[in-house]
Amino acid sequence: MKPLFLPDLIFIFLVLLLWPLSEEFTVIGPQQPIVAFVGTEVTLPCHLHPQLDATYMEVVWFHGQHSNVVHRYKYAQDYLKYQHPDYRGRTEFLRENISHGSVALRLHQIRPSDEGKYRCFFESPSHYNEAEFQLKVIGEFTVIGPQQPIVALVGTEVTLPCYLHPQWDATYMEVIWFHGQNSSLVHHYKNAQEFLKYQHLDYRGRTEFLRENIYHGSVALRLHQIRPSDEGKYRCFFESPSHYHEAEFQVNVTGIGSAPHIYIDGVGYKRLHLVCTSTGWYPEPEVQWKNHKEEPLSGGSVTMKKVNGLFSVETSITVSANSKENVSCVIGSPHQSQKKEAHIAWSDGWFSNIFFWIVTWIVSMVILVIIMLFIIVFLSCKLKKAKGNPNIEPVAPTPNKVTSPFLRNNEEHGFASSP
Numbered sequence: 001m002k003p004l005f006l007p008d009l010i011f012i013f014l015v016l017l018l019w020p021l022s023e024e025f026t027v028i029g030p031q032q033p034i035v036a037f038v039g040t041e042v043t044l045p046c047h048l049h050p051q052l053d054a055t056y057m058e059v060v061w062f063h064g065q066h067s068n069v070v071h072r073y074k075y076a077q078d079y080l081k082y083q084h085p086d087y088r089g090r091t092e093f094l095r096e097n098i099s100h101g102s103v104a105l106r107l108h109q110i111r112p113s114d115e116g117k118y119r120c121f122f123e124s125p126s127h128y129n130e131a132e133f134q135l136k137v138i139g140e141f142t143v144i145g146p147q148q149p150i151v152a153l154v155g156t157e158v159t160l161p162c163y164l165h166p167q168w169d170a171t172y173m174e175v176i177w178f179h180g181q182n183s184s185l186v187h188h189y190k191n192a193q194e195f196l197k198y199q200h201l202d203y204r205g206r207t208e209f210l211r212e213n214i215y216h217g218s219v220a221l222r223l224h225q226i227r228p229s230d231e232g233k234y235r236c237f238f239e240s241p242s243h244y245h246e247a248e249f250q251v252n253v254t255g256i257g258s259a260p261h262i263y264i265d266g267v268g269y270k271r272l273h274l275v276c277t278s279t280g281w282y283p284e285p286e287v288q289w290k291n292h293k294e295e296p297l298s299g300g301s302v303t304m305k306k307v308n309g310l311f312s313v314e315t316s317i318t319v320s321a322n323s324k325e326n327v328s329c330v331i332g333s334p335h336q337s338q339k340k341e342a343h344i345a346w347s348d349g350w351f352s353n354i355f356f357w358i359v360t361w362i363v364s365m366v367i368l369v370i371i372m373l374f375i376i377v378f379l380s381c382k383l384k385k386a387k388g389n390p391n392i393e394p395v396a397p398t399p400n401k402v403t404s405p406f407l408r409n410n411e412e413h414g415f416a417s418s419p
Contacts (some may be wrong), residue, residue: 024127036137061105093106145162154227157222157224164238230251233251236248256333262275
């Protein structure tokens with residue numbers, strides 16, 4: 001058997017050393033486009049499958065159609081001789097897990113020109129492979145909110161949506177909803193989490209941030225237990241490290257009150273005074289009296305009272321009973337088409353019956369007053385007459401003569417009683 005010399009031993013050692021690298025592998029990069037903001041930094045990760053030690057492999061990132069060299073790793077170190085000038089001083093190779101086949105490139109001071117396709121290339125002595133992915137750079141964006149006023153019902157909930165155009169990942173943006181002229185802070189999202197330290201007291205415990213589609217730049221705020229004070233202008237504000245924008249929209253709050261109630265407050269000659277009441281409206285409701293043809297009736301009066309932010313309404317009108325028509329009281333919100341109404345109807349017999357009892361009551365009262373006046377006058381005259389004759393002696397009362405049947409019988413026969 002031929003003895004082994006030192007060159008042979010070195011060759012065998014190198015073969016054994018490189019043996020694991022002779023396996024085929026696949027390079028896996030980001031499966032979704034990576035979003036970067038102008039002026040910030042971004043990390044572009046890649047890894048091998050199956051896991052292999054890539055310490056002595058060559059790793060290169062290319063960019064664009066011309067395959068500009070962004071960063072190159074070779075001979076177990078950075079090799080930047082052929083790096084494109086646009087990337088000099090802006091790249092950082094992250095190789096903490098390179099022994100497991102996982103590396104990343106950090107690109108600093110993002111520019112609009114950094115957008116586009118990237119290729120992450122691995123090469124061993126016996127095999128090579130690459131992964132391609134997309135980098136999107138956000139410079140300016142527009143925030144789009146509701147284009148029409150949102151109507152919210154008192155006591156319920158409402159959703160206030162906003163989204164970015166073009167679509168960008170807003171996970172690491174700052175998102176705020178403001179309300180009113182004083183810009184009260186309704187809800188604050190920052191550093192990929194809710195930040196409610198400065199939330200206005202009126203909204204604590206009533207807001208819910210919906211971020212299921214935040215990766216596409218679409219979010220929403222759900223506001224619970226709507227109050228009349230929630231009405232007004234809202235601003236949906238987005239801010240990235242390099243840009244900010246906001247959208248403004250209107251929320252109209254409405255409260256649907258109770259069913260109107262009509263009652264008769266007074267009766268005149270062939271006329272009725274009707275009163276209609278309802279509570280729980282917001283804002284001030286629209287009030288109308290109508291006849292059976294749905295035609296508005298004029299001459300009505302309206303009184304509004306505000307209780308706990310909601311309006312109570314009382315309206316009245318005087319109508320003729322000769323019309324023989326139904327009369328309706330209609331109350332509705334100016335923000336919604338929903339209305340509530342009540343109606344009242346009467347007939348000649350119904351009105352005549354009421355009128356008869358009213359007249360009877362009035363005549364009875366007049367007769368009673370006349371009788372009382374007569375008694376007062378009579379007593380007054382008698383009293384004056386008594387005061388005008390003071391010398392008249394009062395007549396002594398005659399004693400009652402008591403006779404028994406026996407005496408009465410004697411008198412009838414001519415016998416007188418003894419003194």
